[in-house]
Amino acid sequence: KNEVEQSPQNLTAQEGEFITINCSYSVGISALHWLQQHPGGGIVSLFMLSSGKKKHGRLIATINIQEKHSSLHITASHPRDSAVYICAVGRISTDKLIFGTGTRLQVFP
Amino acid sequence: KAGVTQTPRYLIKTRGQQVTLSCSPISGHRSVSWYQQTPGQGLQFLFEYFSETQRNKGNFPGRFSGRQFSNSRSEMNVSTLELGDSALYLCASRSGTGAYGYTFGSGTRLTVV
Numbered sequence A: 001k002n003e004v005e006q007s008p009q010n011l012t013a014q015e016g017e018f019i020t021i022n023c024s025y026s027v028g029i030s031a032l033h034w035l036q037q038h039p040g041g042g043i044v045s046l047f048m049l050s051s052g053k054k055k056h057g058r059l060i061a062t063i064n065i066q067e068k069h070s071s072l073h074i075t076a077s078h079p080r081d082s083a084v085y086i087c088a089v090g091r092i093s094t095d096k097l098i099f100g101t102g103t104r105l106q107v108f109p
Numbered sequence B: 001k002a003g004v005t006q007t008p009r010y011l012i013k014t015r016g017q018q019v020t021l022s023c024s025p026i027s028g029h030r031s032v033s034w035y036q037q038t039p040g041q042g043l044q045f046l047f048e049y050f051s052e053t054q055r056n057k058g059n060f061p062g063r064f065s066g067r068q069f070s071n072s073r074s075e076m077n078v079s080t081l082e083l084g085d086s087a088l089y090l091c092a093s094r095s096g097t098g099a100y101g102y103t104f105g106s107g108t109r110l111t112v113v
Helices: none
Strands: A004-007 A010-014 A019-025 A029-037 A043-049 A052-056 A059-064 A069-074 A083-091 A097-099 A103-108 B005-007 B010-013 B019-024 B031-038 B042-050 B053-057 B064-068 B074-078 B087-094 B108-112
Touching (some): A004 A083, A019 A083, A029 A069, A043 A059, A043 A069, A069 A083, B005 B087, B010 B019, B019 B087, B042 B064, B042 B074, B053 B064, B074 B087
Antiparallel strands (some): A004 A019, A029 A043, A029 A083, A052 A059, A083 A103, B019 B074, B031 B042, B042 B053, B087 B108
């Protein structure tokens, strides 16, 4: 079993829909990161969380440390949100980043 | 301020050759980490350097090595290239270790033929 599990693997949505991507992990962490990767490869860091909730524009990220679960929400989705979203955790014992397999999101107009 | 700069962006090498990739972190960031991304294995941690010292290493063979210079710039070297080394290699910098955010570069896409 992977130490970081993401769901769903693929997601399609109509513009304006509310999107949720989930991430579960099985190791002790120092922080959880949500990353965005567009075609072409560059990765943008969206959030770093060690507790609670963070909001940036239309993006909201939450984490439940007791349940070892995090969610990334996109409100009023837009075609420019189409990308791969990757959950990564910093393992507290080694400080290495461990990555989920990513969620490919496509938002259609 | 300037972001994380990786050079070159694209590279084609022949099996058996060696390659060196470069990463210049954000000014003031002392940690540089390297990652390999392939369609089959996804993103995997290679190693991290902090203040010129390797503080972490992933599960890669000894053909993969790196170093960090006093100005925090880092290089990654892969010797005796194999077809399976074809991948996107990403580096990221952060200002400290532990719960610090990462800033990623655009990556170097290496193709081994």
